[in-house]
Amino acid sequence: MSEHNEHAQHIVGPGVYLVILFALLIGTALTVWASFLELGFWNPIIALAIATTKAVLVVLFFMHVKYSSKLTKLTVISGIFMFLVLISMTLTDYISRAWGSW
């Protein structure tokens, strides 16, 4: 019965990390630049999209999730899912309050 431990078998090297570092720095520059543009309701969407892309890169490569077991991936997804459930279902109340009584 051998334990299949992926991160012991797959060591992520400095090359990958450097690429991700540059991607994150570019993303930071991009998001700061975008915040100075007048884009109405797109501003927060773009900011969050860039932030999420950066977060995904950190999770996949710095945190090795890309090379991890299905269980790890499932754990990450369930955390994100629960986070979104709290926010979105609470917002169903706040968004609909102004709609009045039917």
Add this chain to the structure above:
Amino acid sequence: MSEHTIVSLPDQATARIPKDNYITRENGLLSWLLTSDHKRIAILYLISITFFFFIGGALAGLIRLELLTPQADLMATDTYNKVFTMHGVIMIFFFLVPSVPATLGNFFIPMMIGAKDLALPKINLLSWYLYMTGGLLALYTMTVGGVDTGWTFTTPLSTHYVNTNVLTTGLAVFVAGFSSILTGLNFIVTIHKMRAPGLTWFRLPLFIWANYAASILMVLGTPVLAIAIVLVALERTLGIGVFDPTKGGDPLLFQHLFWFYSHPAVYIMILPGMGVISEVISNFSRKRVFGYTAVAFSSVAIAVFGFFVWAHHMFIMGISNYAVLVFSLLSMLVAVPSAIKIFNWSLTLYKGSITFETPMLYAFGFIGLFTIGGMTGVFLGTSGTDIHLTETYFIVAHFHFVMVGGMLMAFLAGIHFWWPKMTGRMYPEKISQLAAVVTFIGFNLTFFPQFILGMLGMPRRYAAYPPEFQILNVFSTAGATILGVGYLLPVLYLIWSLRYGAIAGDNPWQATGLEWQSQSPPLTENFAEIPVMDHEAYDYEWLEKQQKEKGVASAE
């Protein structure tokens, strides 16, 4: 009661408790207080939650005593508020939430999966210390004036309008919450990573599935309670305005965060009990649980759906009608998996060889009372009826039916079922059966009138009530007295059994779980040899074959 029993004890003249077991392996108080053995930690928990249960029970006695008369004559209304608040806080956070997981779960999850301990033994001990710290803080709070906001700490009452000990109680709950998180985390890692060879997910006892589902709730839900408490503390001390309407904050935000945990919390409380019932029903009908897969998945479904329904505690609080609609609909969904379990247990009984030992009596009580409690939950989840029933004694009756008639009975079923394994001794059967019946009668007399009181309009959390409600309150208090006797008896005879109980042997119940393959009480390392799992759960044929091979007389 039928004389027919499946109990099979060794010859009492020659039987002895095994000399080397987890209790005798090391001596001295420190060996217990610094242990990393999951079984010793379970016993530490068992003693402490029993202690807190009786504190909470004493507070309940005070409530029922006050409610004998329509006037607030036994205590001032402020004091009454403090009494029911601490009753709720202690019973929920210091008894119900840890009850089965921290005692039976801690003791038996490693054994049921053939492991030597939980994945993180020292974290397990830390859990207990956090629990004790929270508990002692709660007790301390009671000595310096308590808190009177109700266990739900509703804002802005708790943040702006009371000068009682919200902060210390909040801290006690916060600390206890981390205890719960660490226990759940430990269980999830253990169940995923430490199963014996051959023990696939669908060969696991349903007790494991139930605790696994509850652990997911503990890990994902409790942190939100933690942040809610932090925000209340900051609101009270610094006035940051997050829940203060005069500063633009919304008190309902607290309730959203609070109930996001507290609704899954009720499933944290009940799921492990349901796990116990699966084990007990199967064992005392000598039949595998009907629809194993459905019961297993229903545990996970309860956990998942349980996260989507929290605002059904807030229907009248000022959330939008659309939110009421959404959450009411979703609440209908969450009842389904619970009902699936009830059906499957019933079908397990059908054509089984049923005997009526004490654990089974408690299990029957559970099925009846939880069904009533659960169905009344549907009335409450239906927003139209909830408007009339919420904040009345109907709610009090509903949650006591599921928590006391359900969960507490399941806990007692589990304690009795696994007592011989934990202690090596059998409890006395006749008096324990009597206690179970007394509890059942006392429970119904206490809480059934409260459904009627609620429908008639008696509000909850009031020390005084209109005189026409008195007769039902008197019934309720009478029932509570009987119930108290029913709970006191087990403490007495279980302690008695430690010295005078019959020697149980390895498997007095002829049960199929891996934990019964060890000696009673077990070795510190659980098994002399890690067993290999080559059969399905609840495989009574396998057990019979094994016993024939060993030359042991089987049940019947």
Add this chain to the structure above:
Amino acid sequence: MPNSSVHTAESAHEEHPAYLRHHFNSTEQQADAAGFAMWLFLLTEVMFFSGLFTAYLIYRNWYYPAFVSGSHQLNVVWGTTNTVVLIFSSFTMAMGVWCAETRRRRGLVLSLTLTFILGLGFLGIKTIEYREKIEKHHVPGFHYSMQSFLDPQSDPEVYAEYHDKPLVPDMARHTELYFSLYFLMTGMHALHMIIGIGILGFMILRARAGAYTAGHVTFVENIGLYWHFVDIIWIYLFALLYLISRHQ
């Protein structure tokens, strides 16, 4: 023995090293369990912060002008610098994990030390920012002042950049909520940074003694996970708190 594989003397020692706990069957199982436990802990952290993010989203929606004005009081240069600092610290932390995995003791110590220093740098910048908030009376509580929002021209630095319009008193009051959330969220984040830096300090000492470069890398890996998580929280805090709307 459940394991039926043949052992050489070397692999037998590998299989029962001193750090293998008795309740685990193998170092792989132990490392697996520890990593999984750390991920579950991070899930609890996500849910802990999610309450704050929920509060933030709701109040930003309700009091958008106040949040815009409040965010203009944050210095984008410091904020961006801090983001860059943390990104580099995540890089050095990841390099530390690589060094531990490839048994480079000096590289590990260097990486952890750089991460430590960058972490301190982050906290240093945060201190500068917090001090500025205190001086301008933008800390919620008794000394909170709405002056900068009722009369933006009284704050020439910020006014020169954004030319904010004055807020009506009702809306100006809600800037206090913005700053409450700012301090709460960045404060909670900073607390996690402090804990991380403390653990890093301990790790540097142990790393110098070779504790993590002899095959037992679990601790470094798991603290790495924690560090990256704290970085991710900041990535979102930066986007939400600093970059609400910088065009005016």
